[in-house]
Amino acid sequence: KQEVTQIPAALSVPEGENLVLNCSFTDSAIYNLQWFRQDPGKGLTSLLLIQSSQREQTSGRLNASLDKSSGRSTLYIAASQPGDSATYLCDGSGGSYIPTFGRGTSLIVHP
Amino acid sequence: NAGVMQNPRHLVRRRGQEARLRCSPMKGHSHVYWYRQLPEEGLKFMVYLQKENIIDESGMPKERFSAEFPKEGPSILRIQQVVRGDSAAYFCASSPTGTGDHNEQFFGPGTRLTVL
Numbered sequence: 465k466q467e468v469t470q471i472p473a474a475l476s477v478p479e480g481e482n483l484v485l486n487c488s489f490t491d492s493a494i495y496n497l498q499w500f501r502q503d504p505g506k507g508l509t510s511l512l513l514i515q516s517s518q519r520e521q522t523s524g525r526l527n528a529s530l531d532k533s534s535g536r537s538t539l540y541i542a543a544s545q546p547g548d549s550a551t552y553l554c555d556g557s558g559g560s561y562i563p564t565f566g567r568g569t570s571l572i573v574h575p
Numbered sequence: 576n577a578g579v580m581q582n583p584r585h586l587v588r589r590r591g592q593e594a595r596l597r598c599s600p601m602k603g604h605s606h607v608y609w610y611r612q613l614p615e616e617g618l619k620f621m622v623y624l625q626k627e628n629i630i631d632e633s634g635m636p637k638e639r640f641s642a643e644f645p646k647e648g649p650s651i652l653r654i655q656q657v658v659r660g661d662s663a664a665y666f667c668a669s670s671p672t673g674t675g676d677h678n679e680q681f682f683g684p685g686t687r688l689t690v691l
Binding site: 507513566 | 608610618619620
């Protein structure tokens with residue numbers, strides 16, 4: 465059974481910092497790794513999807529990497545802004561294809 | 576192409592009543608997933624459906640909960656005889672395929688169920 469862990473659980477930083485959010489998973493037979501953001505009281509917005517055959521994906525200030533052998537994915541946020549404040553979730557669909565989410569990293573970027 | 580739609584957005588029920596939550600997947604998507612998010616907890620998988628089939632319901636409580644995705648119309652998550660512990664946000668997601676490299680999920684805005 466896939467287990468997904470996200471570190472840190474919470475992060476508070478000043479605007480402009482570069483950030484690294486970590487996601488680790490136990491089942492390396494992963495189909496893909498998807499990063500989402502969730503704003504308070506809202507649904508999930510997909511940020512990046514890394515397919516099992518890929519090692520990273522980039523979208524604007526976001527870059528996500530996937531290392532299946534070590535069971536890790538990293539979301540890098542460059543030049544953070546207050547609008548980046550949200551909870552970031554990673555979903556690792558392991559060999560059983562059942563989506564498995566981590567508890568998330570709650571990010572606050574203050575001006 | 577409209578996104579995943581869920582209704583109602585907010586639902587209030589008294590203990591013992593039934594709750595019916597609806598999810599319309601994105602156009603062209605034939606795979607639907609339901610999740611529950613309890614306060615201060617993560618997003619938990621409940622059930623995975625394709626049209627007219629339940630593929631995996633391992634995350635769904637054995638009693639009082641059921642889900643369907645008929646050939647026509649939205650997917651329905653039904654909770655019978657609701658209890659206060661059912662109060663949560665229920666999210667639906669859809670994908671064009673269910674497995675492999677192209678099962679990117681798109682989420683709806685959720686239904687927030689409050690049981691009085």
